[in-house]
Amino acid sequence: MLQGKTIVITGAASGIGAACAAEAKSLGARVIAVDRNEPPAGLCDQFIRADLSRAESIDAVVGDIQGRVDALCNIAGLPPTRGDVLVLQVNFVGLRRLTLSLLPKLNEGASIVNLGSLAGFGWAGQVDQVRALLDVNSLDDVAAFCTQHGVDDARAYFLSKEALIAWTLQMRWQWRARGIRMNAVSPGPVETPIHQDFLQTLGERAEEDMRLLERAGQAEDIAPLVAFLCGEGSRWIRGVNIPCDGGMAAHILCQSAGLD
Amino acid sequence: MLQGKTIVITGAASGIGAACAAEAKSLGARVIAVDRNEPPAGLCDQFIRADLSRAESIDAVVGDIQGRVDALCNIAGLPPTRGDVLVLQVNFVGLRRLTLSLLPKLNEGASIVNLGSLAGFGWAGQVDQVRALLDVNSLDDVAAFCTQHGVDDARAYFLSKEALIAWTLQMRWQWRARGIRMNAVSPGPVETPIHQDFLQTLGERAEEDMRLLERAGQAEDIAPLVAFLCGEGSRWIRGVNIPCDGGMAAHILCQSAGLD
Known part of the structure; x- marks a missing residue:
């Protein structure tokens, strides 16, 4: 289903990124892994070491990618424990820089898939702060943004995913003339x-989430949806954020609408 | 990917239902078509003629299905021109009756996929009327419901899809012990x-929708997502409504959140 396609996957050395790489390989894709750490042997066809919090490193990745790309999976992300500035840099501002820089190398009809999170679900209720972050164009300005907006580590994580989802929706038609779509x-x-x-x-x-779910999700539960979005079967899906969470998003929506 | 699976598809004789049947067949599934009209030759493995506005007809369908079922795709739906009562009966109340009646024949881990619509996107803003329709259990009570709630033909169509999406979310964990999930x-x-x-x-x-889109969607744009949701790759997706609309849902969300 992904036969002959070249797919760039960030965060491919572990977790959900590694599961996406394995899934894409099993479906016939050529996988280019981008990560701070080297992925397990055989997981990818090319490995590019990178630090997505640094502009020079991101720009070097783009230079190292030979040939055309059919899909970009932005899976790399840091947890709140890594600190507010790094979290916003890697999970959103750096991710966006990589995506925009790679656009000239994307084929017609290419797909971009962003790893959002249930943590970003409330983006519309935080739209002013989200908009402020969307306006931060340089990685160097993230520290000042955190100070100015009083963003702590936990808030930085939520905000990074809120902004990623909002940006995904906002870009719904941005590259439509080239048939390029982006989803989360x-x-x-x-x-x-x-x-x-x-x-x-x-x-x-x-x-509380874990009490409601009968089990935690596994990386392998997420990878098939990412792979589906990379392929041509998702051509009419644009600017959509798809929960893959055992029903948690539905639970939140029902509760807030008073359905239960 | 759907090799060895038995999939029941309503509305399989034309439109999106026929595209779903063709997609499922191409992925190796055994397809049981349920429709008022006979599908084109070769599109399905079994055809059951049915009128989803009539309880006896729905119950006869369930009796006619031999063996176990791995997925149910509720694709059949009527447009507003068919009249308020029929629209609510076929698009929601009858659909729900068929689904609940088929549950004993579904395998562990089975998938139910409902064809929602962009028209149902605003369900949360109409939650009182939606809840009232969720309480209508008999097809015979639909006419009285329409009178009581002043539902005309156009409103009936929107309401039928709003209720279908709301019900999909509400049932997120209803059959979790059997591993059965439902999405839209x-x-x-x-x-x-x-x-x-x-x-x-x-x-x-x-x-207006058509002015914003560069082309209308085709049935073949929708079928791959339905097929993906039928397969095991969607096992962790529950109670989710996935837009497949060229970006229209994203456009509405952005506009209402003031993102553009």
Whole structure:
């Protein structure tokens, strides 16, 4: 289903990114992994080491990618424990820089898939702060933004995912003339190497999610949806944020609408 | 990907239902078509003629299905031109009756996919009327409901899709112990045999959608997402309504949040 396609996957060395790489490979894609750490042997066809919090590193990635790209999966992301500035840099501002820089190398009909989060679900209720972050164009300006807006580590994580989802919707028709679409996938709690970091920062809120679910999600639960969005079967889906969370988003929507 | 699976598809004789049947067949599924009209030769493995506005007809369908079922795709739907009562009966009350009656025949891990619509996007803003319709359990009570709530033909169509989406979210965990999930796919304007009926009833609103999109959707744009939701790759997606509309839902969300 992804035969002959070249797919760039950030965060491919572990967690959901690694599961996406394995899924894409199993469907026949050529996978270019972008990560701080080297992925397990055989998981990808090319590995580019990068630090998505640094502009020079991001620009070097774009230079290192040879040939055309059919899909970009922005999976790399940091948990709140890594600190407000790094979280906003890697999860949103750097991600957006990589995406915009890669656009000239994307083929007609290419797909961009962003890893959102249930944590970004409330973006519309925070739209003023989200808009302010959308206006931060340089990675160097993120620290000042955090100070100015009183953003702490936990808020930075939520805000990074809110902004990513809002940007995904905002760009619904941006590259339509080239047939390029962008969508987001929003997992709930997933057992990955950074899962404990979330529990540490989010505390009771994360534990409440786990009481409602019968199990935590696995990286392998998320990868098939990301792979589907990379392929041609998703050509008419644009600017959509798809929850993949065992029902948590539906639960929140029902509760807030008074359906239960 | 759907090899060895048995999939029941309502409305399979034409439009989006026929495209879903063709997609499921191409992925290896055994397709049982349920429709008022006979589908084209070769499109399905079994055909059951039914009128989803009549309880006896729905119950006969369930009796006619031999063996176990892995997925139910509720695609059949009437346009507003068919009249308020029939629209609510077929698009929601009858659909729900078929689904609940089929549940004992569904396998562990089965998937239910409902065809929503961009027209149902505003369900949360109409939640009182939606809740009232969710309480209508008999097809015979639909006519009285329409009178009591002053529902006309156009409103009936919107309400039928609002209720279908709300019910999909509400049932997020209803059959979780059996691993059965239900999700919805919501197309925007799609060129099908009933497309002209929509333009006739909805007038300017439908024309505005077409000005914003560069083309109408095709049934073949919708079918791959329905097929993906039928397969095991969607096991962690529950109670989700996925727009498949060329970006229309994103456009509405951005406008209402003041993002543009």
